Amino acid sequence: MSTLTFGIIKPDAVRAGNHGAIIQKISDAGFKIRGLKLIHQTQKQAEGFYAVHAERPFFGELTEFMSSGPCVVLALEKSDAVPAWRELMGATNPAEAAEGSLRKQFAASIGENAVHGSDSDENAAIEISYFFSKLELV
Numbered sequence: 001m002s003t004l005t006f007g008i009i010k011p012d013a014v015r016a017g018n019h020g021a022i023i024q025k026i027s028d029a030g031f032k033i034r035g036l037k038l039i040h041q042t043q044k045q046a047e048g049f050y051a052v053h054a055e056r057p058f059f060g061e062l063t064e065f066m067s068s069g070p071c072v073v074l075a076l077e078k079s080d081a082v083p084a085w086r087e088l089m090g091a092t093n094p095a096e097a098a099e100g101s102l103r104k105q106f107a108a109s110i111g112e113n114a115v116h117g118s119d120s121d122e123n124a125a126i127e128i129s130y131f132f133s134k135l136e137l138v
Helices: 011-015 019-028 041-051 058-067 081-089 102-106 121-131
Strands: 003-011 032-039 071-079 116-119
Touching: 003 019, 003 081, 011 019, 011 058, 011 071, 011 102, 019 032, 019 071, 019 102, 032 121, 041 121, 071 081, 071 102, 081 102, 081 116, 081 121, 102 121
Parallel strands: none
Antiparallel strands: 003 071, 003 116, 032 071
């Protein structure tokens, strides 16, 4: 059954000019792109999106990084989209990511790891609705 997941091509990957190659890999992996926008979040918007991590020590650094430049937000559709997207992304630490994964190819570090993805169907729905209206999902 096709489901939706949410992804972000983070500021480090956009800054490095890798967003086009990442979008191509997403398409090549069989995902249908149902929503896509280039945005530049404010710190406050990033804090709202990552509010679940507000008590974690990396929260300030994360939200500062995510508001440091443009990023691409995506709503992606595929059978079992959440696990399929997480597999394509690879491990959070690019040094531990599988060959061929996005983080292995495009990430510089654990903190600047090129892409974000939802960890559950429930969070995918929440994250998609944070950035997209129903009219923007095709």
